[in-house]
Amino acid sequence: MSIIFRIIHRIRRSLNEVSENIRDLSCKVRPFPGKRSVPRCSDGPLAILIIDEMLPNPRFGAGYPRAADIVNVAIGNGWSVTVYPLIASKAELPAMRQAFGNKAEILEGRGERGLRRLIRTRLAQFDTVLVSRPDTMKAYVRQLDAAHMKSVPVHCVYDAEAIFSERERQRRGLFGPPMGDEEFALSLNAEVEVAEMADAVVTVTADAARIFADKLSVPAHVISRSIDVRLNTPSFSDRRDFLFVGRLTGPPELSPNVDSLIWFATEVMPRLDDVMGCDYRLIIAGLVEEDLKKRLESDRIVFRGVVDDLNPLYDQSKVFIAPTRFSGGIPIKIIDAAANGLPCVAHSEIINQLNFSAEQIVEAKDAFEFAERCSELYSQKGYWETIRAGALAVAASQFSPEAFATAVNAALLPPQQTR
Incomplete structure (x- = not known):
């Protein structure tokens, strides 16, 4: 039977080649x-x-x-x-x-x-x-x-x-x-x-x-x-958890998203647990390869897969994370989070690509600092509101339709x- 399938495949490939040559x-x-x-x-x-x-x-x-x-x-x-x-x-x-x-x-x-x-x-x-x-x-x-x-x-x-x-x-x-x-x-x-x-x-x-x-x-x-800015979103007290958004395919040495998620889960989260305890989850939205999902998924690391409408996740989450350590271009995910009223902690390497000030985004240079900044933004209402207001303002001024x-x-x- 396998021989027949191989013959059929070769015939189809030959016919496709003939069709392309005719074109x-x-x-x-x-x-x-x-x-x-x-x-x-x-x-x-x-x-x-x-x-x-x-x-x-x-x-x-x-x-x-x-x-x-x-x-x-x-x-x-x-x-x-x-x-x-x-x-x-x-x-x-x-x-x-x-x-x-x-x-x-x-x-x-x-x-x-x-x-x-x-x-x-x-x-x-x-x-x-x-x-x-x-x-x-x-x-x-x-x-x-x-x-x-x-x-x-x-x-x-x-x-x-x-x-x-x-x-x-x-x-x-x-x-x-x-x-x-x-x-x-x-x-x-x-x-x-x-x-x-x-x-x-x-x-x-x-x-x-x-x-x-x-x-x-x-x-x-x-x-x-x-992107359009959404102003009437839930307040600080009505939110919980961290949110990560990105396509998670390929090896970490070639995929900035895969590398950043592994780095956050293995290097930042243990330090974050020491700083603020374990009463939080990391919610992940985006296409993900099964091997990576099996490696990281737990009660506190939740994969949602491809999500057509991210607004409910933006509204329920308290902090957006962008632990990207290498990238090219503009980090759209940060802009989208900002426009949806979700303040962000980001790695220094990705912040360098944005014209955001310290009152519009929270910067971290290494795993220790990333954990500290996440804890501060997650737990301090006034700080959270300042960063959110700044992020909304820059999204409205720089990235309007x-x-x-x-x-x-x-x-x-x-x-x-x-x-």
Whole structure:
């Protein structure tokens, strides 16, 4: 029976390869679209193509909630939006289309071959191409070369998100081998070179934007996070427990979330128990691998899995924890907690990526200090109320949907075009 299954699998794989080859051949013989197949009036909708590694599904975390926000802004502007993920199955598409009200064209992910076909047949139909993340940008450039389409006049915006060389230096500082200054400089230059053919660059922090602006002669924009602030949430006395939110997959040396949760559970919680006793729980929301769950789960460490609506958890928890020791980009989880009235204790490494003051977030440098700060914020009402008020204020001023939409428009509109 196993032999039959292997034969069937090989036949299916061969048929898929034949199908892909036919698609490639069709693109090669199809006339090059030197202009739009449907000419757009100057006051018509902007046509934007968004290329990313995966679908803009907020559940994926790792920057994808922000990607979904960008799509929603584009739709709200009345733009014509097409999304091409390098990896996405047909089964994922209906729910994703529905999530955007069927107002965006969501294409099946067929890797770089599919990207090359899309470039050959439709690139000239778009005003702007937004390419997200370094590996995706490299793939886009490769397929532009393969399709001989670099001369197509499309406004290309590279969404770098963050400086990943800095995250790698932090990671190797924890797990080794350390990254020296010369190696870091080479890595940073290679990261910036990815954007050389872009007409503009987008990042999530001002520091990262300045690096790209200094090294490249293109505009660098900041698009961070869009979230509404919730003001009428439960008070200090109506809450208990600590909350952690994040996708928990992969080994700790590669996953900031996995590393941070293990570090908190094994290094911080024993010290926290010594300081304030054991009358609390750690609630964890997010996709989690079974091995990690079995390793850490207990009466006091509770895994809730993927949670569609985090508001009830925000409202019942007293302190949000972000013990992230290496990362790149902006810590969306902290911003979301702040906007929902939940004050946070965070590791110094992640606070460096935020423009938060000591009255808006609580900083800790090591396990001992993390336990002390958690205990203080958990037990002192006045301190808790001060941090919550500061966090709500900074979330409202820096991460409002209006500010986010303004940033998206500034980055994605081609030069000399106003809408």
